[in-house]
Amino acid sequence: MRKLIILSAFVVAIALVSSFAKESLRSIYSRPATQWPKPFIDSGVQWTELGVLPASPVEKNKDSLEHIIELGKALFFDTRLSGSGKISCGTCHQPELNWTDGKEKSIGHDGAINKSNSPTIQNSWFYNRLFWDGRSTGLQDQAFGPINSETEMHSEMPEVISKLRRVKQYREMFKKAFGDDFIEPDRMTTAIATFEKLSLAGRQDLMSFWRGIKMR
Numbered sequence: 001m002r003k004l005i006i007l008s009a010f011v012v013a014i015a016l017v018s019s020f021a022k023e024s025l026r027s028i029y030s031r032p033a034t035q036w037p038k039p040f041i042d043s044g045v046q047w048t049e050l051g052v053l054p055a056s057p058v059e060k061n062k063d064s065l066e067h068i069i070e071l072g073k074a075l076f077f078d079t080r081l082s083g084s085g086k087i088s089c090g091t092c093h094q095p096e097l098n099w100t101d102g103k104e105k106s107i108g109h110d111g112a113i114n115k116s117n118s119p120t121i122q123n124s125w126f127y128n129r130l131f132w133d134g135r136s137t138g139l140q141d142q143a144f145g146p147i148n149s150e151t152e153m154h155s156e157m158p159e160v161i162s163k164l165r166r167v168k169q170y171r172e173m174f175k176k177a178f179g180d181d182f183i184e185p186d187r188m189t190t191a192i193a194t195f196e197k198l199s200l201a202g203r204q205d206l207m208s209f210w211r212g213i214k215m216r
Contacts, residue, residue, distance in 0.1 A: 114152065
């Protein structure tokens with residue numbers, strides 16, 4: 001009987017401690033993020049606390065960048081950027097699928113199956129590294145990769161630029177965006193990157209939590 005009483009008391013104690021711990025954590029993390037406990041980080045490792053994503057740098061200048069954004073959108077969905085004329089950036093980054101293609105591995109030129117799936121471009125302006133292996137340092141640099149890839153868009157930049165220069169509409173759009181109708185790779189990728197920087201994730205419970213908004 002004594003053992004049973006001790007065991008029961010032990011179980012109750014564990015339950016109370018667990019309840020207190022959970023309540024304590026909830027209380028702690030209901031405070032502003034600046035008051036959260038600091039994590040234990042290895043020496044020399046830089047870290048940033050989780051928090052609300054800042055506004056896209058393009059958002060506040062959207063009006064002045066209107067023509068560049070329009071050009072970037074046209075280029076993003078134009079299959080002429082590929083060697084086959086059948087694949088665009090939007091083929092693997094579809095708005096209705098949260099800017100991915102929903103496939104386990106993306107499909108490229110002539111049905112080629114690539115090594116990985118297509119990461120979303122949502123909030124990609126915030127990333128320091130792009131591609132799954134982190135080999136690119138920015139959206140403009142990243143835009144060159146798929147176009148020149150044999151298994152993705154299977155094209156060559158000189159060929160792409162030559163195609164665009166023959167399109168009257170593009171000459172007009174480049175002139176509106178950059179002041180003259182000269183079409184070259186840096187301008188093209190700048191426009192695509194600017195358009196991509198407007199692809200932002202919608203409202204999420206986690207973001208609301210970080211903002212201190214109680215959802216439930």
